[in-house]
Amino acid sequence: MGALLGRRRLMTLQRLARPLTLVLLSAVVLYPLVWMLGSSFKSPQEVLNNMSILPNEWTPGNYADGWSNFDVSFGRFFLNSAMVAGLTVVANCISCLLAAYAFARLKFKLRGFWFAIMIGTLLLPGHVLIVPQFVMFKTFGWVGGDWPYAPLIVPQLLATEAFFVFLMVQFMRGVPRELDEAATIDGCTPYGVFRHVILPLSRPALVSTAIFSFIWTWNDFFRQLVYLSDLEKYTAPVALTLFIDSSGQSSVGPMFAMSVLSLAPVFLFFVAFQRMLVEGINTSGLKG
Missing domain, CATH: 1.10.3720.10 (MetI-like)
Structure with missing residues (x-):
């Protein structure tokens, strides 16, 4: 009986291992993109000092400034x-x-x-x-x-x-x-x-x-x-x-x-x- 329960637990772990691995790899791949998206709403000072994804102070004006930052x-x-x-x-x-x-x-x-x-x-x-x-x-x-x-x-x-x-x-x-x-x-x-x-x-x-x-x-x-x-x-x-x-x-x-x-x-x-x-x-x- 104990051997049967152990086998079921092993099969359950094997079924969970693949999706968990895929989720982990996806998080590693997507993190730089998500961080860049969050940094686009940070002030220049906060970009250098705050490494978290979400900004402490939202700066949506970055998009307007970047769009018209040059003569063109x-x-x-x-x-x-x-x-x-x-x-x-x-x-x-x-x-x-x-x-x-x-x-x-x-x-x-x-x-x-x-x-x-x-x-x-x-x-x-x-x-x-x-x-x-x-x-x-x-x-x-x-x-x-x-x-x-x-x-x-x-x-x-x-x-x-x-x-x-x-x-x-x-x-x-x-x-x-x-x-x-x-x-x-x-x-x-x-x-x-x-x-x-x-x-x-x-x-x-x-x-x-x-x-x-x-x-x-x-x-x-x-x-x-x-x-x-x-x-x-x-x-x-x-x-x-x-x-x-x-x-x-x-x-x-x-x-x-x-x-x-x-x-x-x-x-x-x-x-x-x-x-x-x-x-x-x-x-x-x-x-x-």
Whole structure:
């Protein structure tokens, strides 16, 4: 009888261990975000002296101060980020889909070799390419030009994101080739097969590419810092650095307030397309 009770207690503990562990891990992950949200309502002095989540004295004026802290409204920075992220999403979806179709369906010499080279570029850290890219774009006259976003967007039109190409290639390899053959028998050219067969079926992979492109571009800081020098052209991540000046003075309250607002588009975008994101990953051969 005692052994039976001990076994039941062990089973109960095992059932409770998993949810408790998940709750603990979730608390560890969410604590910095919740603390930042609470700090956005603290005065600069309280941010440095009060490490608790809730402020002793609420300062909602941080949001108004942060929004109009510079000569340019922070809304302008949001619009710049939205433009860069939106154009990057469109460029990646179009170029990577075309490149993936070539690797997955078309036959040409050294196809496997070029695909391996493309996959090999995933091993290169992005910061290694910053200097040669800057020199090349400077030669083209794109750096400091009338439209300084060209170095951030134009390369995406050339399918430079190998991860997205690989994602779509894996998805297209799961599409039965009998559909291609049936379309060819009906008189479709390779372009017709792409338009009428591959493109309609590639929606999950395109959604995954769009979501990752938007999130990564919106949160990108270093590349945008390198190429953007005009205050009116700044994006939200770069503009957040303006709250800390060269003399060491900082407006941490308004900075946290604008940081919270900067996270909102990414959070809402992810929540809105979360189901499609999971579906796209599961149907592209990347599931574990």
